[in-house]
Amino acid sequence: MIRNQDQFDVVIEADQRIESDDWMPEDYRKTLIRQIAQHAHSEIIGMQPEGAWISRAPSLRRKSILTAKVQDEAGHGLYLYGAAETLGPDRSELLEMLHTKKQKYSSIFNYPTPTWADVGAIGWLVDGAAIMNQVPLCRCSYGPYGRAMVRVCKEESFHQRQGFQIMLTLAEGTEEQKVMAQEALNRWWWPSIMMFGPPDTESIHNARNMAWGIKRYTNDELRQNFVDASVPQAEVLGLTVPDPDLVWNEERGHYDYGEPDWEEFMQMVRGEGELPAERIRTRLDAHNEGAWVREAAEAYAAKRREVAA
Amino acid sequence: MSPGWPLWEVFVRARRGVNHVHFGSVHAADEETALQAARDLFTRRQEGVSIWVVRSSDVVASDPDDEDELFDPAEGKDYRFPTDYKLPAEVDHM
Numbered sequence: 001m002i003r004n005q006d007q008f009d010v011v012i013e014a015d016q017r018i019e020s021d022d023w024m025p026e027d028y029r030k031t032l033i034r035q036i037a038q039h040a041h042s043e044i045i046g047m048q049p050e051g052a053w054i055s056r057a058p059s060l061r062r063k064s065i066l067t068a069k070v071q072d073e074a075g076h077g078l079y080l081y082g083a084a085e086t087l088g089p090d091r092s093e094l095l096e097m098l099h100t101k102k103q104k105y106s107s108i109f110n111y112p113t114p115t116w117a118d119v120g121a122i123g124w125l126v127d128g129a130a131i132m133n134q135v136p137l138c139r140c141s142y143g144p145y146g147r148a149m150v151r152v153c154k155e156e157s158f159h160q161r162q163g164f165q166i167m168l169t170l171a172e173g174t175e176e177q178k179v180m181a182q183e184a185l186n187r188w189w190w191p192s193i194m195m196f197g198p199p200d201t202e203s204i205h206n207a208r209n210m211a212w213g214i215k216r217y218t219n220d221e222l223r224q225n226f227v228d229a230s231v232p233q234a235e236v237l238g239l240t241v242p243d244p245d246l247v248w249n250e251e252r253g254h255y256d257y258g259e260p261d262w263e264e265f266m267q268m269v270r271g272e273g274e275l276p277a278e279r280i281r282t283r284l285d286a287h288n289e290g291a292w293v294r295e296a297a298e299a300y301a302a303k304r305r306e307v308a309a
Numbered sequence: 310m311s312p313g314w315p316l317w318e319v320f321v322r323a324r325r326g327v328n329h330v331h332f333g334s335v336h337a338a339d340e341e342t343a344l345q346a347a348r349d350l351f352t353r354r355q356e357g358v359s360i361w362v363v364r365s366s367d368v369v370a371s372d373p374d375d376e377d378e379l380f381d382p383a384e385g386k387d388y389r390f391p392t393d394y395k396l397p398a399e400v401d402h403m
Contacts, residue, residue: 001359011325016324016325016326017325017326018325019322019325019359061388064386064388065388068386068388068389072389128403143325143326143327146326147326147327147328157391158388158389158390158391158393158394160403161391161394161396161403162388162394164394164396164400164403165394165395165396168396168397229403232399232400233400233403236397236399236400
């Protein structure tokens with residue numbers, strides 16, 4: 001068991017894991033609570049844009065797949081809230097932080113999903129970017145977070161594949177369907193690129209979080225990996241990535257790509273506008289409408305204790 | 310050994326970063342001696358770095374008779390697995 005800073009440093013230096021009953025620096029604890037909670041918030045807010053498409057999915061199979069995916073997002077949220085709670089805070093405190101916007105969720109869920117092709121693009125690109133982020137998190141220095149991520153990553157793989165398959169079906173379909181797929185790619189490419197966060201030169205916590213083993217690769221490294229993986233996939237779809245600066249750089253062995261609109265990103269992170277307000281409203285409604293279930297569960301448990309006594 | 314001693318379930322963490330895993334059970338008079346017994350019985354060869362003991366009577370288990378209704382509904386939902394999605398060979402490693 002780790003009891004002080006020196007022992008903590010030795011474990012981090014040796015790239016071993018910290019467990020919940022270990023001593024840890026207060027900033028390490030705070031950083032993790034925030035990161036894991038915001039990750040959990042993102043999972044459950046992420047249920048909304050796709051959940052809205054379940055009733056409109058084009059076949060029973062697609063409805064089943066989308067339902068399973070939205071169930072998974074709920075499950076991932078629960079794994080992560082559980083991991084965050086090992087660091088001290090109570091579940092209700094964490095939800096309160098989401099509901100009062102004191103903690104954020106990924107701004108990727110503040111973009112609209114006007115067509116069925118958006119569901120495909122989300123699976124392919126947004127889940128693809130999430131996987132790129134999450135795979136290294138399986139080796140996060142905080143054990144409970146890393147173990148939750150192993151489970152999440154294992155389940156996430158079908159999310160990306162089903163999304164790509166939707167895109168492929170549309171891309172091989174009628175001219176109208178192909179246009180739908182291209183427009184969804186146009187809408188989701190840049191937001192996905194920005195999911196990796198600000199450039200390394202402006203990311204204030206990169207170095208510290210890398211030193212702590214919370215982060216394994218920088219934002220720009222992950223972003224490059226994502227571009228390199230996604231461009232050939234777009235080629236298979238016969239679609240065009242909406243970046244005029246995109247070009248293969250033989251020397252670097254990577255794609256060069258254009259600069260995203262970071263002003264738009266900051267706007268999205270600030271969560272201004274109608275859609276972010278709707279996300280929180282929908283979450284609060286679900287929470288409030290579920291109050292009677294929580295009360296009934298508590299009343300039933302109290303009654304059983306009474307009967308047993 | 311007094312017949313009144315409770316049974317304890319023993320969970321051992323093999324090393325930092327992995328789950329505690331159920332190793333077995335011990336008989337002991339209280340939690341402290343249960344931990345001691347678990348340590349003596351299950352970690353003679355450095356099998357672990359951390360032990361949990363839980364009173365067996367505190368474990369809430371699913372009823373074996375409910376197995377079908379609990380776990381059958383997950384059957385036949387192949388679309389929950391990545392292998393259910395056939396993709397072109399160039400992108401199949403996705």
